[in-house]
Amino acid sequence: MSTKTEKPDQGTSAPRRRGLVARFRANFLTGLVVITPISLTIWLIWTLTGWIDSWVLPLVPYHLRPEQYIGINLRGVGVIFFLLFTGVVGWVAKGLMGRSLIGWGERIVDRMPVVRSIYNAVKQVAETVFSQTESKFEQACLIEYPRKGMWAIGFVSTVARGEILQRLPDDEVMTIFLPTTPNPTSGFLLYVPKQDVLFLDMSVEDAAKLVISAGLVYPAPRNGKNGRNNGKNNGKNNGRNGEGDSGRQGESA
Template identity: 50%
Template sequence: MSEKLKRLGASRRLRNYFLTGLIIVAPLAITAYLTWTFIGLVDGWVKPYIPQVYNPDNYLPFAVPGFGLLTALFLITMIGFLTANLVGRSIIGFGESLLDRMPLVRSLYKGLKQIFQTVLAEQSGSFKQAALIEYPRRGLWSIVFIATDTRGEVNARLPEDESISVFLPTTPNPTSGFLLFVPRKDVIILDMSVEEAAKMVISAGLVSPDYPRKLPAQSKSKTKAIPETE
């Protein structure tokens, strides 16, 4: 019996070692694969348009991975540099005026431009805080990301004096979700960072940041002030 228990214990240890190794190796392998695939995809798009004299693949005995990606990054940076001055803005403005005359292309371009400006532009900012709201009904709570104060017509038509715009992410894909306009008094700010809250959403609650203490019931109310957003 003791020999059988020893074998079972050894098999459990081996299984645990394997699972531990898998947890470490799998994310690294998947990340490396996706990175390599992305580099190859961009190289396949960009390299055919690089003049042969500047393409190292034409005079080296091996292909240079990532050269197309570096070229694309350089060109995008140069376009950004050129549009920062008056001449560049004039050229871009002329190109956009041509696109405005094409009905379908105009709608597609403006939509994509607005999306990229919202996601990437520095002035648009990003989620700064995670919070809790009662959703989808009273007594059930959901993690949200605070975006900004509610503005414009939406703010003017809401009965509440102070409302904020929050993003309610879905699990396990936090890039999709719902835009909600919530009264400021109904939002509980969390101490965890946005990154920690995103990990919690992605893992369906399996990954949760440590918290040093448990709040007493009376202090779980919305006592923490929500700073004004610009």
């Protein structure tokens, strides 16, 4: 009595292998999406902490460093000293003596041609970046740019005032910041008549995400104009479908 050995079906094993490879690839990419931002965040914090330590610790007296007492070089000690020192400087600068010292120092700097330009530029940037007063864009909008028929996302800064408004022929002119993609910190400052600006319902944060992602991340539609427009479109489509169905029923009758 002879026994026959069954050969594996190669037609079914190949798709299984491809399915396993596809699942592993999908899981691997999902893992990368999870691990990459966490790893980069930890690496940036670790690198920034080490950079601050390398600048601050040499200025700290040796007897004030914790490594002298515990025998371990702790990363981040320089950051703590930097925060404490900066806080003390800010507290002193708010007082009368601090303001007097700052004014006296700025008067000396104003007499130095090159140093004066550098100091004023750095001071202006620092005041803009670290200002405690909230200055945010009012709203996201669409404007026709770079030519008619093409639209770009912009952010409404303010309403044009002063000489700018006096020189322009339109009564209401909006100050629009037009960001670039994918870096929204650079862009163009445009003065656009209000009637040429289409204001968006999406928040400024959602519009910024749309710009940074180069149009890949769209925010969820909000209730309001978008909902009304969708309702109108759905009503029109339903009306057309109803007319088509009634016409077909009449023809069949």
